[in-house]
Amino acid sequence: MQTAVSDLQALAAKLRLADRQAVAEALNLIDDQRPAARAKALELLAALEAERLANDGHLIGITGPPGAGKSSLLSTLIDYWCAKGLKVAVLAVDPSSPKTGGALLGDRLRMTGAGQHKNLFIRSLASRQQLGGLAAEVWPMSRILLAGYDIVLIETVGVGQSEVDVASMVDTTAYVVQPASGDSIQFIKSGIMEVPDIMVVNKADLGAPAIKAANDLHQVMRRSTQGSDWKIPVCTLSARDRQGIDALVNALEAHRAHLVSMQLLTAGRTAQQGAWAIRQLQEEFGNSGVARLGGAAAIARELDNQHDLGELLASYNARAEHLRASTKAWPT
Amino acid sequence: MSTSKDRPWLVRTYSGHSSARTSNELYRSNLAKGQTGLSVAFDLPTQTGYDPDHPLARGEVGKVGVPISHLDDMDVLFDQLPLDQMNTSMTINAVAPWMLALYIALAERRGIDPATLQGTTQNDIVKEYLSRGTHIFPPGPSLRLIVDTITYSVPNVPKWNPTNICSYHLQEAGATPVQELAYALSTAIMVLDAVRDSGQIPEADFPKVVSRLSFFVNAGIRFIEECCKMRAFTQMWDEITLERYGVKDAKQRRFRYGVQVNSLGLTESQPENNVQRIVLEMLAVVLSKDARARAVQLPAWNEALGLPRPWDQQWSLRIQQVMAFETDLLEYGDILTGSPVIEAKVQELMEGANAEIQRVAEQGGVLAGIESGYMKQVLVKSHAERLRAIETGELTIVGVNKFKETAESPLTQSGDGGIMKVDPAVEQQHIKAIQAHRANRDQDKVAIALNTLRDVAKSNDNIMPASIACAHAGVTTGEWAQTLRDVFGEYRAPTGIDISSSIGGDPERVAALRERVTATGSSLGRPIKLLVAKPGLDGHSNGAEQIAVKARELGMEVVYEGIRLTPQQIVAAAQEEGVHLVGLSVLSGSHTAMAEMVIDGLRAIDLGALPVTMGGIIPDDEHVALKQRGIAAIYTPKDSDLNIIMAEMIDLARVANQLDALGPL
Numbered sequence A: 001m002q003t004a005v006s007d008l009q010a011l012a013a014k015l016r017l018a019d020r021q022a023v024a025e026a027l028n029l030i031d032d033q034r035p036a037a038r039a040k041a042l043e044l045l046a047a048l049e050a051e052r053l054a055n056d057g058h059l060i061g062i063t064g065p066p067g068a069g070k071s072s073l074l075s076t077l078i079d080y081w082c083a084k085g086l087k088v089a090v091l092a093v094d095p096s097s098p099k100t101g102g103a104l105l106g107d108r109l110r111m112t113g114a115g116q117h118k119n120l121f122i123r124s125l126a127s128r129q130q131l132g133g134l135a136a137e138v139w140p141m142s143r144i145l146l147a148g149y150d151i152v153l154i155e156t157v158g159v160g161q162s163e164v165d166v167a168s169m170v171d172t173t174a175y176v177v178q179p180a181s182g183d184s185i186q187f188i189k190s191g192i193m194e195v196p197d198i199m200v201v202n203k204a205d206l207g208a209p210a211i212k213a214a215n216d217l218h219q220v221m222r223r224s225t226q227g228s229d230w231k232i233p234v235c236t237l238s239a240r241d242r243q244g245i246d247a248l249v250n251a252l253e254a255h256r257a258h259l260v261s262m263q264l265l266t267a268g269r270t271a272q273q274g275a276w277a278i279r280q281l282q283e284e285f286g287n288s289g290v291a292r293l294g295g296a297a298a299i300a301r302e303l304d305n306q307h308d309l310g311e312l313l314a315s316y317n318a319r320a321e322h323l324r325a326s327t328k329a330w331p332t
Numbered sequence B: 001m002s003t004s005k006d007r008p009w010l011v012r013t014y015s016g017h018s019s020a021r022t023s024n025e026l027y028r029s030n031l032a033k034g035q036t037g038l039s040v041a042f043d044l045p046t047q048t049g050y051d052p053d054h055p056l057a058r059g060e061v062g063k064v065g066v067p068i069s070h071l072d073d074m075d076v077l078f079d080q081l082p083l084d085q086m087n088t089s090m091t092i093n094a095v096a097p098w099m100l101a102l103y104i105a106l107a108e109r110r111g112i113d114p115a116t117l118q119g120t121t122q123n124d125i126v127k128e129y130l131s132r133g134t135h136i137f138p139p140g141p142s143l144r145l146i147v148d149t150i151t152y153s154v155p156n157v158p159k160w161n162p163t164n165i166c167s168y169h170l171q172e173a174g175a176t177p178v179q180e181l182a183y184a185l186s187t188a189i190m191v192l193d194a195v196r197d198s199g200q201i202p203e204a205d206f207p208k209v210v211s212r213l214s215f216f217v218n219a220g221i222r223f224i225e226e227c228c229k230m231r232a233f234t235q236m237w238d239e240i241t242l243e244r245y246g247v248k249d250a251k252q253r254r255f256r257y258g259v260q261v262n263s264l265g266l267t268e269s270q271p272e273n274n275v276q277r278i279v280l281e282m283l284a285v286v287l288s289k290d291a292r293a294r295a296v297q298l299p300a301w302n303e304a305l306g307l308p309r310p311w312d313q314q315w316s317l318r319i320q321q322v323m324a325f326e327t328d329l330l331e332y333g334d335i336l337t338g339s340p341v342i343e344a345k346v347q348e349l350m351e352g353a354n355a356e357i358q359r360v361a362e363q364g365g366v367l368a369g370i371e372s373g374y375m376k377q378v379l380v381k382s383h384a385e386r387l388r389a390i391e392t393g394e395l396t397i398v399g400v401n402k403f404k405e406t407a408e409s410p411l412t413q414s415g416d417g418g419i420m421k422v423d424p425a426v427e428q429q430h431i432k433a434i435q436a437h438r439a440n441r442d443q444d445k446v447a448i449a450l451n452t453l454r455d456v457a458k459s460n461d462n463i464m465p466a467s468i469a470c471a472h473a474g475v476t477t478g479e480w481a482q483t484l485r486d487v488f489g490e491y492r493a494p495t496g497i498d499i500s501s502s503i504g505g506d507p508e509r510v511a512a513l514r515e516r517v518t519a520t521g522s523s524l525g526r527p528i529k530l531l532v533a534k535p536g537l538d539g540h541s542n543g544a545e546q547i548a549v550k551a552r553e554l555g556m557e558v559v560y561e562g563i564r565l566t567p568q569q570i571v572a573a574a575q576e577e578g579v580h581l582v583g584l585s586v587l588s589g590s591h592t593a594m595a596e597m598v599i600d601g602l603r604a605i606d607l608g609a610l611p612v613t614m615g616g617i618i619p620d621d622e623h624v625a626l627k628q629r630g631i632a633a634i635y636t637p638k639d640s641d642l643n644i645i646m647a648e649m650i651d652l653a654r655v656a657n658q659l660d661a662l663g664p665l
């Protein structure tokens, strides 16, 4: 489809209202890698309501091993929030085949509300060439959705780099484990303890194995979060039977409230957009380009003060322009 | 050589369409032609528990089978047919307890002792998740319903086969003989274990349960291997029933099976060749006396064109009769016993099957293998391998990838296109009829019966008595199923497409297509994104799956959500996902209704320019109208070359986005 956006301001205004057609068009634009589209995408992002992106809504990452029940859990959460009249958007990321580049995007299958709620919007995307990590488009897409939706959920399979990536893009990360699969032990061993804000043991309907997994995690969590302000809760639930969802919803809300009270919500989002800008620069100009700008750490220090996405994009653009101008024979 | 001639198998024809009245007439005329058993085909709304006026039934009522909504329908279906002398097979699964309840209630209404009823309810849910696609409830409750029908009918309807474990549909979804053996036997073990553990059957009666389990098996064109497969089934079942369940009486350990021969290999091109295929496939299951089928039903020469007409079915019936009555087949004992070649093949199949049975057990059993998607992935992969072998020419299909030149077939030249078409007006008639039925019954009785059903569903009690009471009270199929939906929930089975390994294909053409996909992706700004979707109640997923697998293999990003989506869900997905192309797959005859609803839905949200293609069983004489309605391209079984389909789809995406078409591959 062509992105015949004559007026990005008007499009941004529609995004604010979660107009489905506008959302679809904007996501297509963000996904479009052609230079003209990329420039336009940046303009669109800059036109979004900065205040809202800095303070409103809730960006939630749901990650965990394949088949743990992430999509099923999302389905339950979606129905819960939609029933309350909230607007919910989902970005479901699936791995691309490293060999062919193709992808099978199948998470909608488990989200029974897909195509049924008017306040629900689900976009699936492939992880593309990113080695195990998340596609660069995920972050700007999440901004497009945050502009109009109350809750934005990002589902990623917790393999390789993607679980760390997603944690650096959202306010709250929930990590879902599957009982009796050794997931919890794997998780504890893998040492990615910094990823989750909430642990979820799904498939509680299986009984004993779920209780055991929950107990194991409780112990580890208690030890690892000693002395920190946020104690990682372990929610045991069944996405299938829709049991135990309230506790998870409460934990998600509590974590957001915790961020707000510690003045971390806005700061976190500022850090996320700075990290994205640096990653963009790295992707386009390589580490050497970033080094010429003084290095990632120095850029991050400067960008960390730019809460406003529009301002951030302006400084990003300035840097990109500088590098482009200084690079002879830039391939087109 | 044996002295007495063996009795012929039950001769059946799988049929039913339009209405109970029309189907009854068809059954009576088939019996008059020498058919000895009935095999009822239900329409998809009935099979998935919807009444004709449910929105999801739109376009499907009376199409591929007979709609049966309540006891009066059942009465008409068996009008003038003596229930106590018939042998009736019903291809019914998620709502099997209900259809059995209607059949028993009909016997009671006619003053016939239900203990005299003979026949089969298919009632095997595993192969529904894996292939057939008319499941409703999640695996746990589904298994419970199977157990309930078994534990009810063994004492009360002792000549009934309450469940018919199916490997037939697995082969139709691509399974190899080893996979057929392994998954069917694993399922049988799961069912018997569940009956034993339910405590509803006294230990002494358990052998009776074992002896009532029957099977429904496929026979493909590799007929020697298939014949060996039947022998392997027989031997393995004998061992399992003896060793695992301690059944002492050899008769009760017999592998009793019915057959429908392979239809997946029946072709649209040169359709007359299908007759040879059907004959050879049948030979596999009747040839050896020790492993001979108990009942046989054959597809017709026009299988891949559409539904068979009475004459087409008669032709297939006569194939059975020639085999049974003209040849000397039934005069001999087992003619294969002692053949070292056969023994070795049987041994090989049994070893392979035992290894796969073990693998499934190690992963937590059949239900776990369903839920994890493992078993479905195995089938999708086998089917992809089959298509790859056809593509490269390793597997010969006469008239398809070899000996393609042909004279025009007079068989397809008749005015009706060589198939039967159901009058679309029947749907409206059924909607009126069901509404009249609901208005003219004792509502209090209905409410009480449904309340009891709900309570029983929530408890551990057997579902059958409450269902029979519902039948007598005039409850409808949709009401019975909805009550259980409310209690058990619904289940969408894994699609099995996430196969990690590459499927291969003709290397040169695959490479050329990959290049086109990549180049088009760069021009579009992002990889080609394709929505493959199955609208309506149709469960034929093979085509959609293989298109999705192939597109992914070529580098497209493919959204696929499995079977049974509403047109609204598809339209929403097209918008939300920002796809370049929509591909619908419909094989159940509801293509026109589905195409219209999807196209109109897309236009309503300004996506009218999005190319929509359609594949499946779509009669030639309907293509023009569908294209006028907005379908960009139509593919049927004779478009067996997926590479050509892909090249055209890439071009459709290009042209819709103002890029030049790249032309034929």
Ligand code: B12
Residues within 6 Å of the ligand: B041, B042, B043, B044, B064, B065, B091, B130, B131, B132, B133, B134, B168, B169, B172, B173, B263, B264, B265, B266, B267, B302, B303, B304, B305, B306, B307, B308, B532, B537, B538, B539, B540, B541, B542, B543, B544, B546, B547, B582, B583, B584, B585, B586, B587, B588, B589, B590, B613, B614, B615, B616, B617, B635, B636, B637, B638, B639, B640, B641, B642, B645
């Ligand atoms: C295999 C099969 C089954 C399997 C399905 C397994 C599965 N998971 O898919 C089983 C045994 C389960 C089955 C069951 C039934 N079947 Co059936 N089945 C067939 C059969 C033999 C082959 C279909 C097939 O899979 N072919 C292989 C695939 C790869 O080919 P394909 O789907 O045609 O796809 C090709 C093209 O059509 C096209 N294409 C298809 N989809 C798409 C999508 C896109 C986007 C594109 C681009 C292209 C494309 O590309 C493919 C490449 O060649 C056909 C007859 C035949 N020989 O065609 C009957 C047939 C389709 N079945 C039929 C019927 C009636 C049924 C039942 C409804 C019977 C009943 N009353 O219960 C049941 C119920 C199924 C359900 N839930 O809907 C009828 C339909 C009649 C009609 N349309 O008028 C047929 C035509 C047989 C007949 N003559 O009666 N069936």
Ligand SMILES: Nc1nc2c(ncn2[C@@H]2O[C@H](COP(=O)(O)OP(=O)(O)OP(=O)(O)O)[C@@H](O)[C@H]2O)c(=O)[nH]1
Residues within 6 Å of the ligand: A065, A066, A067, A068, A069, A070, A071, A072, A073, A107, A110, A157, A202, A203, A204, A205, A206, A237, A238, A239, A240, A241, B370, B371, B372, B373, B494
């Ligand atoms: N018993 C049980 N099964 C569940 C539950 N939640 C999900 N499942 C099943 O687990 C399987 C995987 O569920 P999904 O929701 O697709 O899991 P996922 O984590 O999104 O999977 P990927 O996206 O493929 O990584 C399916 O068969 C579900 O039916 C639950 O609470 N209990």
Ligand SMILES: [Mg+2]
Residues within 6 Å of the ligand: A070, A071, A072, A106, A107, A155
């Ligand atoms: Mg998922």
